[in-house]
Amino acid sequence: METIIIKINNQEQDLELLEKAGKVLQDGGLVAFPTETVYGIGANALDPKAIVKIYEAKGRPSDNPLIVHIAKEADLEKYVTSVSPAARKLIEAFWPGPLTLVFEKQDCIPMETSGRLSTVAIRMPAHEIARKIIELSGVPVAAPSANVSGRPSPTQAKHVIEDLSGRVDMIVDGGDAEIGLESTVLDVTGHIPMILRPGGVTKEMLEAIVGEVEIDPAILNHQEVKVHLTPKAPGMKYKHYAPKGKMTVVVGDEDKVREFISTNAMKSLEAGRRVGIIATAHHIEFFEAALKDKNVMIQNIGREHHAKEIASNLFKVLRLMDEHKMEEIYTFDFSTEHIGMATMNRLMKAAGNNVVNVNE
Ligand code: TXA
Ligand code: MG
Numbered sequence: 001m002e003t004i005i006i007k008i009n010n011q012e013q014d015l016e017l018l019e020k021a022g023k024v025l026q027d028g029g030l031v032a033f034p035t036e037t038v039y040g041i042g043a044n045a046l047d048p049k050a051i052v053k054i055y056e057a058k059g060r061p062s063d064n065p066l067i068v069h070i071a072k073e074a075d076l077e078k079y080v081t082s083v084s085p086a087a088r089k090l091i092e093a094f095w096p097g098p099l100t101l102v103f104e105k106q107d108c109i110p111m112e113t114s115g116r117l118s119t120v121a122i123r124m125p126a127h128e129i130a131r132k133i134i135e136l137s138g139v140p141v142a143a144p145s146a147n148v149s150g151r152p153s154p155t156q157a158k159h160v161i162e163d164l165s166g167r168v169d170m171i172v173d174g175g176d177a178e179i180g181l182e183s184t185v186l187d188v189t190g191h192i193p194m195i196l197r198p199g200g201v202t203k204e205m206l207e208a209i210v211g212e213v214e215i216d217p218a219i220l221n222h223q224e225v226k227v228h229l230t231p232k233a234p235g236m237k238y239k240h241y242a243p244k245g246k247m248t249v250v251v252g253d254e255d256k257v258r259e260f261i262s263t264n265a266m267k268s269l270e271a272g273r274r275v276g277i278i279a280t281a282h283h284i285e286f287f288e289a290a291l292k293d294k295n296v297m298i299q300n301i302g303r304e305h306h307a308k309e310i311a312s313n314l315f316k317v318l319r320l321m322d323e324h325k326m327e328e329i330y331t332f333d334f335s336t337e338h339i340g341m342a343t344m345n346r347l348m349k350a351a352g353n354n355v356v357n358v359n360e
Contacts, residue, residue, distance in 0.1 A: 003165050005157075007173040008129055017172075018129070022136030024169045025050075030057060032146040032160045033133050034174035035069075035125040037098045037183050037200065038153040038315070039160045040143030041168060042069070042133070045079075051112040051142055057167040060149040064234045065115030066142035067100050067183070068122050071135035079106055079120060079140060086210045087188040093209045096126040098183040098200035113142050115234055123183055129174040145182055146171075152241045152315040152350065155180045159319055180312030181342045185233050186213075195219075196233035198342040200311075219345060240349045243321045245276065247329040247351040252358035258283060260358045261330040262290040268328045269294055276326035278317055280304040283332070297324055307340040314343055318350055 006021070008014045021031045025042055028050040032041045041057060043050035045068045055062050068079060073091060076083060080103035083091075087101055105120035114120050125131060134141045145153035148163045157173035164171065184199030186206065194214045195203060206213045218229035219236055231237050248264075250257045261277055268275045276297040277287055282304040291298070299317045302309035321329050331351070336344050348355070 001166055001169065003161075003168055004170045005161065005173060006170065007157075011128055011132060018132050019136050021133045021170055021172050022138070025133070025137035025141060026139060028053075029169035030054060030167075031133065031170045031172060032164055032168050033130055033143075033172040034127055034157070034177055035130045035143075036127045036177060037125075037179045037181060038155055038177050039146040039157070040069070040130070040141075041146040041160075041164060042141040042143040044137070045069075045113050045140040045142035046108060046110065047139075048110045048112040051110065054142065054144065055112075057164060058144060058147070058149045060144065061234075061238065062112075063115050064144075064238070065117055065119075065121060066113050066144050067185075068109065068113065068120055069130065069134055069141045069143050070122060070124050071131045073124060075140065076122060079109055079122060080104060081106060084188060086193060089209050090186070090188070090193075090206065091124075094201050094205075096124040096131065098126070098179055099123065100183045100185045100197075100199075102185065102187040102189060102196065104189055117234075119187075119189060121185060127174070127177075129172065133172065150238070150240060150242060152243065152318040153182060155312070155315050159315075162319075178312065179308075179339075180315060181339065181346060184342070187232065194232070196231065197236055198345050200339055200342065202338050202341065204338075241315070241318065241346050242350050242352065243318045243326070243329060245274075245321060245326040245329045247331065247354060249331055249333050249347060249351045249355045250358060251333045251355060252360075254283075256358040257332060258286055258290075260356065261332075262287060265291060265296050265328075265330060266294070269296065273327045274325055276321045276324065276329045278321075278329065278331035280310065280332065280334070297321070297326060301334075305335065307335060307338045307343070310334050311339045311343045314346060 100123040155177040184201040185197035187194045218231040
């Protein structure tokens, strides 16, 4: 399939291009487009044939449900059976934005979209280009992240082109995704809302609006997931976001972590392997000095304590590791404050929970 790539600089001037994207969706095609979280690969959520194409293009397991994206709040009622007062308050506070809500679904949402669940996940994105395309398509748009299944989610159009060129009808380039991590997924079907996937809207932010919020226990303790607990969001059980190299998260006292990483990086180098290091700005000079003139890729993920900056760079850095064919990747762990919880959730998954604690 030939993929048309269009670049949107200015929404008003480029309206015709956006109309084309909307038309492709309306006609049952696939369009990748930017959102404020990550790029998505969209199709008409009401058309099973179009939805099947998404699963094929991504190589995604068919039991993993899709998020339905809408352009205006009034559309919600068409797809869900009821909206609780708590859900209403959350919508008022966080839509449009990086919060996906899980409701009981209406029959018009096909099983292909909901992964055979009785529920459906709905989100109204804040990104103007995303909302415009959805509005112009005239249909609700199911859109998972626009990566091949298992790879880091795309935060730039070039990531989408790498993964999906030839597999989708159109890719809309609208610049970098600002947040860089996927939306928070919150189940509002029960008595107490439950976070199924952490994201840009944090537990504290949700609790400020509706009081108590739970977190799916299966996503908290990564060791336990393998043994007992199955996450409630089907997508959270798969290995995900992983770069191709073997990744190790090194935790413990800062000095010991530095020591461990530089010593092991040297060993790996001597064994002829390609090595990458991921650290905050604050550690970069240390590694540049410790590994001077060595062929090690040292990646700055952002400033220490700047949780948003670190979150927005994570997937880009993971993809860079692949681009440079790194075989071994060492990374610090990062603060779990605010969006940091989502960052660490993705980082641990990317590393397949491979953690070394240098204090032990
Ligand atoms: O930020 C985002 O949410 C991006 C952009 C494109 O909007 N989309 C995204 O979609 O991350 P995806 O398909 O990569 O992840 C959707 C997650 C998966 O973990 C899936 O299992 C979960 O949401 N999910 C979807 N519908 C669900 C449902 N009815 N119940 C529980 N989990 C659900
Ligand atoms: Mg995804």
